[in-house]
Amino acid sequence: MDGTLVDTEPYWMRAEHELVESFGGVWTHSDAMLLVGSGLLGSAAILQNRGVNLSAEAIVDVLTTRVQEQLASAGIPWRPGxxxxxxxxxxxxxxxxxxxxxxxxxxxxxxxxxxxxxxxxxxxxxxxxxxxxxxxxxxxxxxxxxxxxxxxxxxxxxxxxxxxxxxxxxxxxxxxxxxxxxxxxxxxxxxxxxxxxxxxxxxxxxxxxxxxxxxxxxxxxxxxx
Known part of the structure; x- marks a missing residue:
């Protein structure tokens, strides 16, 4: 789905950046690229290592909600074809x-x-x-x-x-x-x-x-x- 049917990766990256920043950390584009295509719980572990003091399940919930909010406001960015x-x-x-x-x-x-x-x-x-x-x-x-x-x-x-x-x-x-x-x-x-x-x-x-x-x-x- 993400990156194949719809170009939601920028939404995920924005949500990750906002979450890490809210805990006083730094989240780079290189960090975000490590998560592309990975399972959310595995991605949550990386975010925890960057200072996000939440359980893995809570991180997944926060990120998913934020991406859904962006989809609702900006629409579905379909990949070409x-x-x-x-x-x-x-x-x-x-x-x-x-x-x-x-x-x-x-x-x-x-x-x-x-x-x-x-x-x-x-x-x-x-x-x-x-x-x-x-x-x-x-x-x-x-x-x-x-x-x-x-x-x-x-x-x-x-x-x-x-x-x-x-x-x-x-x-x-x-x-x-x-x-x-x-x-x-x-x-x-x-x-x-x-x-x-x-x-x-x-x-x-x-x-x-x-x-x-x-x-x-x-x-x-x-x-x-």
Missing amino acids: AHELLSDLHGAGVPMALVTMSEQRMARQIAGIVGFDAFTTIVSGDMVQQSKPHPEAYLTAAAVLGVDAAHCVAIEDSIPGVASAVASGAVVIGVPHMVPLEHSEHYTLWETLAGSSVTSVTALYRSRRSTLLSGTTYIEDATPA
């Missing part, structure tokens, strides 16, 4: 799950503003025992959808997110945003979701599955066409 791809997949009847390490209340806020019932299920950070890069969230989503994760396509923007999706066995598309993603045979890099469609996602899935079954190496970095 994300809403269009959701619409195309929904129109084609493709079941979708929203897999995020944000809290369920925030995920439901964003899902409710999509404009249509895009997601069959939501798997959020407060619903799993293991945060990304552990594959639990993606495996849980696949189970709810009633399919093997190997027959799913996961779209991610962060290093922990990509690692989680790859570990689940899904076909993975990495769309870098705040943090660069390395080239790898384990996933495909797209520069953007702009121009993507059910056709391009399906073509990639078929190509990756065919390659995996044949046991050959696959490295492709491209913009969807």
Whole structure:
């Protein structure tokens, strides 16, 4: 969700800065980048090390509330092509799950503003025992959808997110945003979701599955066409 569908990372960074500053600490852009794609409880531990004298659960609550306030006032900043791809997949009847390490209340806020019932299920950070890069969230989503994760396509923007999706066995598309993603045979890099469609996602899935079954190496970095 964050950084893949919607560009909420600046909202999170602002909330983190405000929280650390309220305890007399200093929070830099480099500090904020350490948290991109990570589970909220793990991020809370880093904030505690920067002087935030609150429990991890309280930190998560404060940050989530502040980001939700910004979403309510400034709106949903969609990433290029994300809403269009959701619409195309929904129109084609493709079941979708929203897999995020944000809290369920925030995920439901964003899902409710999509404009249509895009997601069959939501798997959020407060619903799993293991945060990304552990594959639990993606495996849980696949189970709810009633399919093997190997027959799913996961779209991610962060290093922990990509690692989680790859570990689940899904076909993975990495769309870098705040943090660069390395080239790898384990996933495909797209520069953007702009121009993507059910056709391009399906073509990639078929190509990756065919390659995996044949046991050959696959490295492709491209913009969807």
